[in-house]
Amino acid sequence: MRIDQELLEVILSIKNKDELDSFFEELFTQAELSDLSLRWKLLKDLHAGMTQRKIAEKYGISLCKITRGSKVLKKNGSVALKVLDSMN
Structure with a gap:
């Protein structure tokens, strides 16, 4: 499903x-x-070069969630990667 x-x-x-x-808190x-x-935090950490295991430990989350983020940053034409690159 795509966003409206x-x-x-x-x-x-x-x-x-x-x-x-406020709008986000209402929605x-x-x-x-x-x-x-x-x-967003794990994407930033991945982009900064932190290992997936270190991120999992930092936030107490599974490697599966982090792997998804890693795939996003490796995806050709990733907007998230473009945004993160522009922040540096």
């Missing part, structure tokens, strides 16, 4: 970080927000 295009437009239209934070559960934040 109207929802993407709404997210793009919110330019204020506090409003976007997602705390567990969903935690999962999303964790996924």
Whole structure:
């Protein structure tokens, strides 16, 4: 299932970080927000060169979750990789 295009437009239209934070808190559960934040943190750690085992230990998560993130960063045309590269 792909994300609703109207929802993407709404997210793009919110330019204020506090409003976007509130919108996400209204839309997602705390567990969903935690999962999303964790996924971003592990992508950043992978990008920085941290080993998958070290990341698993750091966050107390399975290697399966980290492997998925690793595949994202290896994917041809990965937007996540492009974003992470631009942050350095």
